[in-house]
Amino acid sequence: MITSALCAAHSARSAAGAGAMQAVAAAPSAGALERALAAAAAKPASISNASKSGGEFEAADWWEEHAETFALARSEWGRLHPGLYDLAANEADYIDPSLRAAVAAAEAAAMAGGPVDEAPLRSLLKPTGVAGVWRLQLFTPRFCAELREELDHAAASGVPIRRPNGMNRFGAILEAVPGGLGMEGAMRHLAHRYGRPLSQMAFPSSVGLRDADEHYGFVVRYRPGEDESLAEHADASVATINVNLADGFRGGRLTFKGTRFVDADPRNAPAAAVDFEDFAPGEALLHLGGHYHAAEPIQQGERTNMVLWLMGEHGVVRVAPYERGERGRTTPLRRWGGAEASGRWEALLRGEDGGVAGGRERDEL
Template identity: 30%
Template sequence: MMSINGKNTTTTSQPPPPHSTGDGGGGHRLRLNPNSEHEPDNYEDLEVEFSPLLFSALERYLPPSLLSVPKETKLNYMNHILLRYSSKTDRLRLHKHKEYRQKIISNYKPLHCDLYTMNGSSFFIPSFLKAISENTEGSFRSIMKEDSPGIFTFEMLQPKICAKLVEEVENFEKWVHETRFRIMRPNTMNKYGAVLDDFGLESMLEKLMDDFIRPISKVFFSEVGGATLDSHHGFVVEYGTDKDIDLGFHVDDSEVTLNICLGKQFTGGELFFRGVRCEKHVNTETQPEESKDYPHVPGHAILHRGRHRHGARATTGGHRLNLLVWCRSSVFRELRKYQKDFSSWCAECDREKKERQHKAITTTKLELLRREEATS
């Protein structure tokens, strides 16, 4: 999470897929453009240091001669590259975080075990499941509202699942208090809440991203890596008069963010949006048409680009909990390093591009008029 004024930031180190820049890495390179027709292998059955999904995403960027070799050979090739982009310090930090998670999982006793393995029919309302099974833009739009470009709202979770998730978080917080275990909070801007991945819900959230968020993101957020989402950060935030009150204007450390209201009873807390921006334009002014507020409704979701500037107004009464899943694409993050034009998704880049085009057309017209006057 990054605040717009740059004072509050959270960065998560993860090795990005490399670009074929000829960096002298013993010939281990990737292609500039993926082979979209190639069906990558699944690496979840192998013991790997990085995310298995990352290897599957990277495989389409392998040289053509490697696409048909054994999976282990491809894995070694990609792993060799990734290690060049992951420092020893980063790997040590990841190892310590794994130990931290394992310590929690070994000692914390879940309250609702059925939350830890996703069952779609019990988690989601029927209309949402139907739209996902049909997997078309039309089926997605049939359950969604897009009152503002790039911000989608829809009913998603069953009420009983919302209640169980709230109870599970409260049970975890009770265990933390009783054991005096020092936990990591979701980000630097929230003092209350819990990282769900840290106490056993990682595989459930990974399935949520793979099977339910990515199909939608592939259709509506393809320009920011929606089709190649391969990692996530899942957490619950809490707001109330004795918790965090509001959330400042910021952008998320994600390509796509899913925000689901879990409850309980509360007033206020509306989510406000102020336009999509790249890093260069994150502090630019908001245009009138970019300003939009959304009320939170238990069980309902809001899906948006991580770079869509937003915040939360004060929760003036009661207790509000929201589940957030920051979905990331390693491939998009690497390719973004080599791009200068983000007009396909940054509103300010698009405005500047149109302004340049308008100036070029105006200059051309004036030059033609000048020539005509000179020859007449």
């Protein structure tokens, strides 16, 4: 289990991330790149990405100490594809057109007061052969190519890049945490407009109104001689989106077992595999964070995936399934009310709402 990964990410975000973000907004200070490279050269041996579990705390103090310098150094080095950092403004380039259109239609219906027909959206979620694991085209191939190039560009600067989580050692954190790449605006947009409502729709008894408001986005990379596989675990998320970013590899299937707090003996449930080999760039998996999974060894080439973990405020992961009619359970109207919608339902969650929970919506609770 890597449930502590978020704790590290969240404390890092509040302790040093805010400072780093402010620093990026200021004019790049000359010499930050030089200072970052000097810090990298003097990197203590403990930052060796050695641990395959619990690694989220590896050298946390060192990353916090240098967070501002590294963020400044990155802005001095510059971005290769600045559009990636503003997903909201560049959706036409990056989000799959069918998904975009279906989401826009659902949002428009919700804003008009409903009803919201989710059939077009549901038809975009394809079965994978593993119950509870869905497949969808999320990004355009262009997004995938540009993100991979952006990671290579960031690595070429020599500014250290922090490991993505406690188990994966290679890749990058896309959030505004020390050692991360600072794409938190894009991750927030992806989570709020797509990840949250899609996971609420796919898993209505596990993902409620406020259970997927926060996000932790990162990239994992598998190649011979580095990370080749990933041990069985559940994520520090209520739901996870895992996007295939490239093709040209063999192996690396994900095997799934049961789901924590849902299945009686989840780790001893029979395993079923999803093979990324026939996934196009930009095709994604959507699964519950509590669904135990492992990555089989890569056999040939390199596999790079972008992962978005979704969770509630302060990194809280809701594990109890919702009962029918339980407050906080979503309906189509509530899911697609738009990025700002969750605030509209506060009254409902406090039990003060008289209108929204009535009429047509009541049947769906």
